[in-house]
Amino acid sequence: LPRIVVAGNGQLGQMLQQAGAPMQLDVMPVDPNADVELGLRPDDVITVEIEHWSDSVSGVQLKQHPNFRNAAALHAVIDRQRQKSLLDRLQVPTSPWVSLEEGDLESQLASVSDKVIVKRRRGGYDGRGQWRWQQGDQSEAEWAGECIAEAMIPFSHEVSLVGARNAAGEKVFYPLTRNWHENGILRASVANLPVPAEQQKNAEEWLGRIMDDEDYIGVMAMECFVVDGQLLVNELAPRVHNSGHWTQEGSAISQFQLHLRALADLPLITPPVDGVSVMYNLLGRHWKPEWLEVPGVHVHWYGKEIRPGRKVGHVNICRPDVSSLIDSLKALQALVDEEDKIVFEWSIAQLQ
Ligand code: ATP
Ligand code: MG
Ligand code: MG
Numbered sequence: 001l002p003r004i005v006v007a008g009n010g011q012l013g014q015m016l017q018q019a020g021a022p023m024q025l026d027v028m029p030v031d032p033n034a035d036v037e038l039g040l041r042p043d044d045v046i047t048v049e050i051e052h053w054s055d056s057v058s059g060v061q062l063k064q065h066p067n068f069r070n071a072a073a074l075h076a077v078i079d080r081q082r083q084k085s086l087l088d089r090l091q092v093p094t095s096p097w098v099s100l101e102e103g104d105l106e107s108q109l110a111s112v113s114d115k116v117i118v119k120r121r122r123g124g125y126d127g128r129g130q131w132r133w134q135q136g137d138q139s140e141a142e143w144a145g146e147c148i149a150e151a152m153i154p155f156s157h158e159v160s161l162v163g164a165r166n167a168a169g170e171k172v173f174y175p176l177t178r179n180w181h182e183n184g185i186l187r188a189s190v191a192n193l194p195v196p197a198e199q200q201k202n203a204e205e206w207l208g209r210i211m212d213d214e215d216y217i218g219v220m221a222m223e224c225f226v227v228d229g230q231l232l233v234n235e236l237a238p239r240v241h242n243s244g245h246w247t248q249e250g251s252a253i254s255q256f257q258l259h260l261r262a263l264a265d266l267p268l269i270t271p272p273v274d275g276v277s278v279m280y281n282l283l284g285r286h287w288k289p290e291w292l293e294v295p296g297v298h299v300h301w302y303g304k305e306i307r308p309g310r311k312v313g314h315v316n317i318c319r320p321d322v323s324s325l326i327d328s329l330k331a332l333q334a335l336v337d338e339e340d341k342i343v344f345e346w347s348i349a350q351l352q
Helices: 011-023 057-064 071-077 080-089 105-112 197-213 255-263 289-293 322-333 338-351
Strands: 004-007 027-030 045-048 097-099 115-120 130-134 147-151 157-165 171-173 177-182 185-191 218-227 230-237 276-283 297-301 311-319
Touching: 004 011, 004 057, 011 027, 011 255, 045 255, 071 080, 080 147, 080 197, 080 230, 097 105, 105 115, 105 147, 157 197, 157 255, 171 197, 177 338, 185 338, 197 218, 197 230, 218 255, 276 322, 276 338, 289 297, 311 322, 322 338
Parallel strands: 004 027, 004 045
Antiparallel strands: 097 147, 115 130, 115 147, 157 171, 157 177, 157 218, 177 185, 185 276, 218 230, 276 311, 297 311
């Protein structure tokens, strides 16, 4: 089997490495911003866990390797203007948008909608590099030219689809995951709720179309808004995704293993999902040993320094059925910090 080299050595690279361990699949996360010779071998396969890096020695070596996967998808996705254009070209529904040009900004914003969200074309994540505008607000003209503006969508909730495609063009998907973002950052996900068959089918069809168009190999995630029961695509992530973390214990094949299977050309089968799961992000706070007394709790700690609001770990709570999941959520809720209790209220509300 090839060695899998991951551009990026954050938690996603770490979890890819963990997923490879049982099969002794060699997964090597590296820092693409370093100025070091990586010693890449001709039969290595290169994948990413981040989308942006510098033209450092390592960064250039990774990009120029003949087995660097998904260059086309990365090119299309790292710039929001290109990403939105891709969705439009493939007739995948997305929120109305414009690319901001020099000139009267307010009229450009107003042409999209009376409430818009302006997003930097490049580099934003966890809601960074975004601002909101509505009729009457002062705008920040210096953002023109590097941003898109899209209509604020009055969604009822947010969902995401995680799927994978292999070199033969076979595609598999997880069930839609329901996500709660606060200030642009994911706080929790609930997986394997009943969803309308039409939503699942449309989402798979769209993500499949996107992956086919880009000749994509590996896991891709698609974030969506649900409006009047219809899906609108928010954005794509050409990699394993935070909203798929529940699959680590909520499916016999995690998104990390699925990504490795696709890259190493191992059999790709639909990941079995039997029970129900909640994923709770640890944002700037530590976990506590007593959490492990709660049935179905699995702690994933990234070993990063704690800073306010920073993603430093996550907890998966996986149980065979809704009522036992609710029992576990209530038990864990009693043990977490005050500010996080609301996460459990939200999660339980989704399950009822
Ligand atoms: P990620 O960390 O997922 O990459 P990001 O920084 O790329 O996030 P987006 O996914 O574009 O940001 O937006 C973050 C969140 O902000 C969304 O999940 C949603 O809650 C809200 N949001 C973004 N765009 C819109 C929109 N057009 N209408 C309403 N809410 C929006
Ligand atoms: Mg994003
Ligand atoms: Mg997002």
